[in-house]
Amino acid sequence: MEKIKKIFEKWYQHDWTFIAGFALLKIIIHVPFLTRYGYHHDELYFIACGNHPDCGYVDHPPLVPWIARLATELFGTSLFGLRIFALLSGAAAIFITGILVRRFSGNRLAQGLACLAMIITPVFLRNGNLFTIGSFELLFWILGFYILIKIIQKDKPKLWLWMGPIIGLGLLTKHSMFFFIFGLLIGLLATRLRKYFKSPYLYASVGIAFLIFLPNILWQIKHDWPTLHFIMNLNKNLMQGISPIQFIAGQFLYLHPFNAVLWIAGLVYFFRKKTNPYRIFAWIWISVFLLLLITKSKIYYLAPAYPILFAGGSIAMENWINHKKKKWISPAVIIILIVSGIALIPLSVPMLSIDKTEQYADTITFGAFENIYEITGDLRGMFGWEKRVQEVAAVYHSLPEKEKEKTIILAAGYGNAGAVDLLGKKFRLPEASSLSLSYWLWGLPDKPIETVIGMGYSKVSLENAFKEVELAAEIQLEHVNPGVNPFFITICRQPKDSLQNIWLRNRPW
Numbered sequence: 001m002e003k004i005k006k007i008f009e010k011w012y013q014h015d016w017t018f019i020a021g022f023a024l025l026k027i028i029i030h031v032p033f034l035t036r037y038g039y040h041h042d043e044l045y046f047i048a049c050g051n052h053p054d055c056g057y058v059d060h061p062p063l064v065p066w067i068a069r070l071a072t073e074l075f076g077t078s079l080f081g082l083r084i085f086a087l088l089s090g091a092a093a094i095f096i097t098g099i100l101v102r103r104f105s106g107n108r109l110a111q112g113l114a115c116l117a118m119i120i121t122p123v124f125l126r127n128g129n130l131f132t133i134g135s136f137e138l139l140f141w142i143l144g145f146y147i148l149i150k151i152i153q154k155d156k157p158k159l160w161l162w163m164g165p166i167i168g169l170g171l172l173t174k175h176s177m178f179f180f181i182f183g184l185l186i187g188l189l190a191t192r193l194r195k196y197f198k199s200p201y202l203y204a205s206v207g208i209a210f211l212i213f214l215p216n217i218l219w220q221i222k223h224d225w226p227t228l229h230f231i232m233n234l235n236k237n238l239m240q241g242i243s244p245i246q247f248i249a250g251q252f253l254y255l256h257p258f259n260a261v262l263w264i265a266g267l268v269y270f271f272r273k274k275t276n277p278y279r280i281f282a283w284i285w286i287s288v289f290l291l292l293l294i295t296k297s298k299i300y301y302l303a304p305a306y307p308i309l310f311a312g313g314s315i316a317m318e319n320w321i322n323h324k325k326k327k328w329i330s331p332a333v334i335i336i337l338i339v340s341g342i343a344l345i346p347l348s349v350p351m352l353s354i355d356k357t358e359q360y361a362d363t364i365t366f367g368a369f370e371n372i373y374e375i376t377g378d379l380r381g382m383f384g385w386e387k388r389v390q391e392v393a394a395v396y397h398s399l400p401e402k403e404k405e406k407t408i409i410l411a412a413g414y415g416n417a418g419a420v421d422l423l424g425k426k427f428r429l430p431e432a433s434s435l436s437l438s439y440w441l442w443g444l445p446d447k448p449i450e451t452v453i454g455m456g457y458s459k460v461s462l463e464n465a466f467k468e469v470e471l472a473a474e475i476q477l478e479h480v481n482p483g484v485n486p487f488f489i490t491i492c493r494q495p496k497d498s499l500q501n502i503w504l505r506n507r508p509w
Contacts, residue, residue, distance in 0.1 A: 019098030041415025056219030120341025140170030168212025250299030266313030412456030
């Protein structure tokens with residue numbers, strides 16, 4: 001017992017090891033459940049994109065698919081090997097958030113509060129258990145905040161040169177890094193830091209970011225700006241349904257209701273004095289928040305802007321507690337964060353079976369959601385892939401050998417296509433084709449095609465394109481989202497037009 005006490009005291013004495021302990025806690029929380037469910041449809045898509053290395057894709061930049069390719073090269077089809085990259089990125093984000101507090105001269109209480117807030121945030125918990133763009137995007141925002149703090153504290157314009165690579169790589173991770181750029185620009189204009197517009201290092205930083213991001217720009221030009229068209233369609237068809245009230249309420253739910261005290265305190269802390277050199281961080285959040293609110297973006301797009309508010313809010317909380325001089329407040333605040341965090345973890349991390357997760361979600365929200373899939377949809381997106389591929393393989397291998405040579409698999413959605421490409425090898429399936437996003441750009445295989453196996457399409461939808469459509473299988477999948485069942489597999493012959501013409505008419509953006 002005495003030995004454990006000495007280890008704890010040694011850990012607590014040093015800021016770096018203290019903060020690293022929270023990053024380690026993040027890893028410990030996720031590792032036991034990292035592979036409890038199967039692949040998510042987005043993960044299958046990123047792996048497929050990584051197998052088609054390029055400088056861009058229809059709906060995202062190339063860095064995350066490149067990481068997926070690295071993961072598959074190192075670990076094959078290991079789900080743990082894929083997701084560990086995302087988890088390590090999330091742990092690094094927590095560590096750097098603690099360092100932000102340290103640079104603000106925050107002590108242990110502030111460091112611990114900020115790190116705890118990062119750990120219990122639902123959107124960050126979900127990202128820590130999935131290989132998704134958000135897992136890596138967060139890290140570049142936090143690195144940008146760190147460099148900005150150093151620029152302010154040291155007043156060394158030359159440090160802007162570090163901002164260029166961070167923004168450039170951030171843009172190669174997700175185009176929403178432009179939101180960071182927008183907030184940074186507004187923040188510089190609105191504060192005394194506008195003096196840096198006279199510095200050549202700021203413009204050199206812009207040049208570095210541009211050069212790093214240039215391959216994706218050239219790819220966009222070559223392919224007629226598909227990402228821009230995709231975003232416009234997404235905003236028109238999906239995001240217009242997100243009301244301002246939903247967006248604002250989502251900031252409290254996605255970031256955890258109890259964390260609201262910290263980030264609101266952080267906003268006030270940074271904004272309260274005109275002479276505050278860190279006022280720029282309040283302007284960054286406010287400007288990005290208003291931009292996303294007006295343009296009706298997805299709720300979680302603002303998530304990477306919160307770690308800096310957690311840092312400021314934790315210092316404000318620490319100052320308030322010290323001012324009150326009541327020892328019981330500190331442990332009470334920590335206990336509230338821990339208990340409330342534990343209460344919501346099962347909604348983001350697959351600690352329970354999917355059925356028990358939904359029962360728990362229904363209980364903890366007091367039945368507020370008529371459709372519980374609004375909470376668990378991403379979790380249900382991890383089921384049924386092996387079964388789908390098995391059934392497609394059974395249909396494919398039921399065909400005569402000569403017909404199989406001229407058969408392709410046309411999958412509805414990139415998840416189905418990615419499942420065939422990743423899991424279908426052991427069933428001796430050819431790679432799938434799909435009209436979905438980047439799969440459309442990859443086109444049809446270069447071979448004669450006479451038969452098409454439709455995967456996930458209804459018989460009626462394919463009869464518009466083929467004279468002969470046979471329903472080969474109709475299956476029920478377990479634990480998937482309701483819209484997936486029943487799952488249809490069809491055999492299609494005699495297209496009404498050439499497949500190339502059908503392909504060109506069905507560009508997905």
